[in-house]
Amino acid sequence: MRRRLVVGNWKMHGLCAQSAALARGVRDGARALAHAQGMRAAEIVLCPPFTQLTNVHRLLVDASGDARSPSNETTLAPGQVGLGAQDCHVGSFGAYTGDVSAAMLADVGATHVILGHSERRLGHGEIDSLVRDKAASAMEAGLTPIICLGETQKEREAGQATARVSSQIMRSVPDGFAGVIAYEPIWAIGTGAAATLDDIAAIAAPIRTALRERLGPAGDDVRLLYGGSVTPKEAPGILGLGAVDGVLVGGASLQIEKFLAIAEAAGQA
Numbered sequence: 001m002r003r004r005l006v007v008g009n010w011k012m013h014g015l016c017a018q019s020a021a022l023a024r025g026v027r028d029g030a031r032a033l034a035h036a037q038g039m040r041a042a043e044i045v046l047c048p049p050f051t052q053l054t055n056v057h058r059l060l061v062d063a064s065g066d067a068r069s070p071s072n073e074t075t076l077a078p079g080q081v082g083l084g085a086q087d088c089h090v091g092s093f094g095a096y097t098g099d100v101s102a103a104m105l106a107d108v109g110a111t112h113v114i115l116g117h118s119e120r121r122l123g124h125g126e127i128d129s130l131v132r133d134k135a136a137s138a139m140e141a142g143l144t145p146i147i148c149l150g151e152t153q154k155e156r157e158a159g160q161a162t163a164r165v166s167s168q169i170m171r172s173v174p175d176g177f178a179g180v181i182a183y184e185p186i187w188a189i190g191t192g193a194a195a196t197l198d199d200i201a202a203i204a205a206p207i208r209t210a211l212r213e214r215l216g217p218a219g220d221d222v223r224l225l226y227g228g229s230v231t232p233k234e235a236p237g238i239l240g241l242g243a244v245d246g247v248l249v250g251g252a253s254l255q256i257e258k259f260l261a262i263a264e265a266a267g268q269a
């Protein structure tokens with residue numbers, strides 16, 4: 001069974017004091033969940049803005065050490081919280097004003113990186129091939145890429161959701177992918193209206209088929225997350241779907257109790 005994964009995407013939120021309080025709360029909660037749920041406890045990853053990576057890393061590091069591994073998807077011990085960034089540049093170093101590379105993220109303790117989020121695809125013109133190259137570069141730096149994809153409301157209404165996400169898998173996933181896929185329908189992000197369980201189950205199947213087509217049997221090992229208005233209310237149902245391995249949480253990840261309630265549900269599913 002693929003282990004459950006709960007990722008908190010803080011987006012552009014988090015000054016020093018607020019980030020430290022959130023990270024401390026999640027760290028302590030994750031330890032308590034590991035104690036209560038043992039090996040069933042979900043893996044947890046926090047993705048603060050770049051400026052808070054070092055601050056949050058300092059609070060998350062414990063005796064369990066470094067979770068990074070150069071060739072496989074990162075494995076986190078129960079109770080250990082991973083650290084993710086929200087984007088990276090495709091190159092390692094160079095004259096790219098304002099950009100941050102995967103090597104730099106790994107250097108400050110990151111284990112994961114979100115790539116191709118719709119807010120970057122739409123707001124920064126990121127296309128599938130760029131997301132694919134960023135994911136390859138993240139893996140080379142020892143990070144686990146979390147590639148986001150999902151259809152717009154218009155595509156959904158036109159009956160193109162399956163074609164859209166399948167094409168995003170074929171074009172955004174690099175060879176030898178050792179990472180995570182997050183299905184985030186754009187119409188459900190930040191709207192308070194998560195996709196229904198039927199919607200999620202219906203699209204998870206073609207996503208898995210596309211992953212097999214892209215990666216062969218290894219496509220079965222890739223974890224599939226759902227993201228888009230996940231709160232403690234919807235989480236148990238979504239996490240109860242056999243086809244879903246975890247959730248990517250935006251708004252609710254900024255509140256310790258809500259985020260931990262979602263992580264707890266993931267350990268029970």
Ligand code: PGA
Pocket residue numbers: 009184188189190191192227228229230248249250251252
């Ligand atoms: P949301 O964001 O939970 O606030 O809808 C999810 C995301 O964009 O990753």
